[in-house]
Each structure stands twice: as structure tokens, then as C-alpha cells.
Amino acid sequence: xxxxxxxxxxxxxxxxxxxxxxxAAPQARPRRVAGSALSWLRTHRSGVSLGVLGGLxxxxxxxxxxxxxxxxxxxxxxxxxxSKDAIAAATNGSVAIxxxxxxxxxxxxxxxxxxxxxxxxxxxxxxxxxxxxxxAKQKAVKTNAAxxxxxxxxxxxxxxTVLVFIxxxxxxxxxxxxxxxxxxxxxxLSKVGGKWLISGFDPV
Numbered sequence: 001x002x003x004x005x006x007x008x009x010x011x012x013x014x015x016x017x018x019x020x021x022x023x024a025a026p027q028a029r030p031r032r033v034a035g036s037a038l039s040w041l042r043t044h045r046s047g048v049s050l051g052v053l054g055g056l057x058x059x060x061x062x063x064x065x066x067x068x069x070x071x072x073x074x075x076x077x078x079x080x081x082x083s084k085d086a087i088a089a090a091t092n093g094s095v096a097i098x099x100x101x102x103x104x105x106x107x108x109x110x111x112x113x114x115x116x117x118x119x120x121x122x123x124x125x126x127x128x129x130x131x132x133x134x135x136a137k138q139k140a141v142k143t144n145a146a147x148x149x150x151x152x153x154x155x156x157x158x159x160x161t162v163l164v165f166i167x168x169x170x171x172x173x174x175x176x177x178x179x180x181x182x183x184x185x186x187x188x189l190s191k192v193g194g195k196w197l198i199s200g201f202d203p204v
Contacts, residue, residue, distance in 0.1 A: 082160075083152045089115065089196035090162035090187040091147045097124070097201065098145035098168055102137050109133070117190055117197035140173040153186065160189040160196065163204070 093115030100108035109128050116124055135141060145168045153161040164185050169178040188200030 083155055086152055086155055086160040086189055086196050087150050087162055089189055090160075090164055090198065091150050093198045094147060094164050094166060094185060094187060094201075095145045097198070098166065099143060100132075100136060101142045102140050105133055105136055115198050117192050118199045120199050120201065121197075141170065142172075143168060143170045158191045160191075162187045162189065 093112075096108075096112040096115050099112070109132070112128075113121060113125060145166050147164055147166055149165040151163055153163050155161075164187050166183050166185060168181045168183065170181070171178050184204050186200075186202045186204045187198055188202070189196045190199040191197075
């Protein structure tokens with residue numbers, strides 16, 4: 001397929017923004033599963049601020065979007081149907097990862113985990129339990145994420161990479177006015193039991 005499969009979605013279910021609390025990422029030696037966003041949040045876990053919750057924000061999203069969709073030609077090897085499934089998994093999973101409210105926090109985090117696999121799933125579970133949950137409850141953090149555009153970067157029978165562009169809004173007890181951030185994330189996917197699951201989450 002000569003062009004990247006694209007889709008536009010507006011979903012608001014929550015998020016882990018870098019401006020207030022967290023994003024998570026396990027780093028495996030041979031294979032980097034979560035990337036700099038998660039590592040960065042790990043390093044800054046002591047300073048839970050609005051910036052931490054929105055940690056995936058990238059200033060050059062607009063430029064990156066134009067460059068990617070205008071010039072990049074992904075290597076599709078599994079057909080249009082597989083590409084659509086991979087995009088749906090990356091989109092829904094990204095929204096779930098970056099979405100939560102104090103009142104439904106346990107449910108939100110459990111839902112997010114259902115989209116993950118491997119080392120990333122393990123790290124996400126630890127990080128949210130130790131850092132995200134306490135901060136979200138203490139500071140009444142509410143986050144909403146909406147995927148505004150996404151496209152397959154590359155796809156194989158059992159793995160895929162999808163570039164996702166996200167808008168996030170975050171509020172806290174200290175900053176009740178919504179704070180908006182935009183970010184782009186490279187989502188790595190693995191097919192497990194016939195289902196696409198997120199194995200890596202890297203800001204770009």
C-alpha cells in the first residue's frame with residue numbers, strides 16, 4: 001500500500017497528561033518498550049504537576065503531522081483490514097491510557113490495562129499504582145484525551161506501529177481551568193491471541 005492509512009477520531013475518555021501527573025514506560029534493555037515519555041515521567045515522579053500529567057505534549061505536532069502525512073509511505077504487509085484494526089487498537093488504547101478521573105480511577109486504569117501487553121503492561125501497572133493513583137486522588141486530577149488523527153507507520157502479520165496525534169485536557173483541584181496540550185505518539189502494537197495490543201508508547 002503506497003499511502004498511510006488515516007483515520008480521524010474524537011474521543012474523550014481520559015488521559016495521563018504530562019502536565020500534572022504521569023505517563024508510564026518500562027524500558028527493556030534489548031527492546032525499548034515505553035520510550036522517553038514513560039522514562040521521563042519516571043524520573044519526575046517526585047514533582048507531580050500539571051506538566052507531568054501532560055508529559056506527552058510535543059510543541060511541533062503540527063509540523064510533524066504535515067511531514068508525516070505528506071511524505072511518509074508506510075510498508076503495509078497485512079492488508080487494509082489489518083491496518084484499520086491496528087489503528088483502532090492504537091486509538092482506543094491511547095485514549096484509555098491517557099484518561100481517568102478520581103471517581104472512576106480504578107475502573108479507568110483497569111480498562112487501560114486491557115489494551116496493553118508485555119513489559120509495557122507490567123510497568124504501567126506499577127507506575128499507575130505507585131504514582132498516578134495517589135496523585136490523581138490527592139489533587140483531583142481529571143484528564144480527557146481525543147485522537148485527532150492517526151496513521152499506520154508500518155505493519156506486519158504480528159506487529160505494527162501507528163502514529164497517533166492527540167489533544168488532551170487536564171484539570172486539577174489546584175488548576176480547575178482546563179489545560180490543553182497536543183502530542184504525537186508512536187504506538188507499538190503486538191498481536192496476541194489474534195488481537196492487537198499496545199507494547200510500546202513513545203512520544204515523537
